Amino acid sequence: MIPAHPHSWLIISVSFAAALAITLFPVPVLLAPLRPDWTTLVLIYWIIALPHRVGVGTGWVVGMFQDAATGTLLGQQALGMTVVAYLVLLLYQRIRNYPVWQQAIIVMIFVALFRVIGAWVLGVIGRPVGFSYWLPALTSMLVWPLVFLVLRHIRRRYHVV
Amino acid sequence: MDHRWHYVDTVRSTMSAILYPLQVMVDLSTSPFRSISHYFTSKAALIEQVETLRIRQMLLETQLQRMVTLEAENRRLRRLLHSSMETRQETRVAEIIAVDLDPFSRQVVINKGSNDDVFPGQPLFDANGVMGQVIHVGPFSSTALLITAPSHATPVEVNRNGLRAIAMGTGAPNRLNLPFIPNNADIRVGDILVTSGLGGRFPPGHPVATVSRVENLPSRPYALVEATPTANLDGIREVLLVWTNPTNELSEAETEPSQVTPEANHSP
Numbered sequence: 001m002i003p004a005h006p007h008s009w010l011i012i013s014v015s016f017a018a019a020l021a022i023t024l025f026p027v028p029v030l031l032a033p034l035r036p037d038w039t040t041l042v043l044i045y046w047i048i049a050l051p052h053r054v055g056v057g058t059g060w061v062v063g064m065f066q067d068a069a070t071g072t073l074l075g076q077q078a079l080g081m082t083v084v085a086y087l088v089l090l091l092y093q094r095i096r097n098y099p100v101w102q103q104a105i106i107v108m109i110f111v112a113l114f115r116v117i118g119a120w121v122l123g124v125i126g127r128p129v130g131f132s133y134w135l136p137a138l139t140s141m142l143v144w145p146l147v148f149l150v151l152r153h154i155r156r157r158y159h160v161v
Numbered sequence: 162m163d164h165r166w167h168y169v170d171t172v173r174s175t176m177s178a179i180l181y182p183l184q185v186m187v188d189l190s191t192s193p194f195r196s197i198s199h200y201f202t203s204k205a206a207l208i209e210q211v212e213t214l215r216i217r218q219m220l221l222e223t224q225l226q227r228m229v230t231l232e233a234e235n236r237r238l239r240r241l242l243h244s245s246m247e248t249r250q251e252t253r254v255a256e257i258i259a260v261d262l263d264p265f266s267r268q269v270v271i272n273k274g275s276n277d278d279v280f281p282g283q284p285l286f287d288a289n290g291v292m293g294q295v296i297h298v299g300p301f302s303s304t305a306l307l308i309t310a311p312s313h314a315t316p317v318e319v320n321r322n323g324l325r326a327i328a329m330g331t332g333a334p335n336r337l338n339l340p341f342i343p344n345n346a347d348i349r350v351g352d353i354l355v356t357s358g359l360g361g362r363f364p365p366g367h368p369v370a371t372v373s374r375v376e377n378l379p380s381r382p383y384a385l386v387e388a389t390p391t392a393n394l395d396g397i398r399e400v401l402l403v404w405t406n407p408t409n410e411l412s413e414a415e416t417e418p419s420q421v422t423p424e425a426n427h428s429p
Binding site: 017020021023024025026027029032035064065068069070071072074127129130133 | 173
């Protein structure tokens, strides 16, 4: 176990908070269903980059906060994030070596999986989802290169280890 | 656990307290956009707006004068009839925090929480009608479910003849569904639906929606009835929180303490 590194944790927490803030930022009604899953993208990035530091537990905590912030059932998105975090932890060595566009496709699959779990929970509580529920998987794929480059810049600039 | 039994409400309210600074930050970051639109409003338009508002204010004040006497008379008559129906209410203004929630569940965050005596189930209004009810309360903020949410049902009655119905949310921003209305029921396009007070959540007599479509389906037992909410659900920032049974501290602040009658305390 690597000793805690307060400076790294600060940067990582701030990046998650920023992602959550972007998620909450009001956009026109027509664009709202297209909103990418920013926090999931940030989570996937940090797991690929620092698998020894960010993992399933982080995913769960971030998911809980996102649930509380966006008013979904407490645990709905946390469950999805936990499962996605686990799979990314299994595959991070492979994903790391892919070019960015190929990572984007993998990311789309992860976000779709995250949404499948959410849809399952919503189905259990009797709220079936429509077509627009799945669109964020596509938009997340499109913004992944941006998220990746920005977070990599931040990681190198501030020596987050 | 969260869905049925609310065991984790304290967890949720703690988390909402932690998240409050973030929400306020997001809200503040949107204010430049609003001020830009203010900046481009012309002076003439503003003068005109002030003028219209002043006239409206005058009209409303006149109506209010009558309303005060009517309310007093109404209370006296009800006391004579030993009716426990409560007409007095306490209202306070809250502001919607500009954050987007899950786009499929139609909720809003307001900037008043348990520190301001907000409670779960509390009704929420705007100047034109019912908006929704509070579902989660944090110390500084709370989450409200709008009447257009698919999981929300409002007990209503037709203002014209007292026909009772239930207005279900559809998830669409300005449409409510009224299921289970028989084909031969007396309901027309343009009818105003007000809260019926059944269910005990919403005080009776507040406008909810106007009927926008009535279609008799001879092959089905019930007619297809749709309504448009009168409240401006999407484009408003100030909302009114209503306390139907004012707390002690509020009734002390009341100008006429003698009107707190025993039967008011027995009201459900």
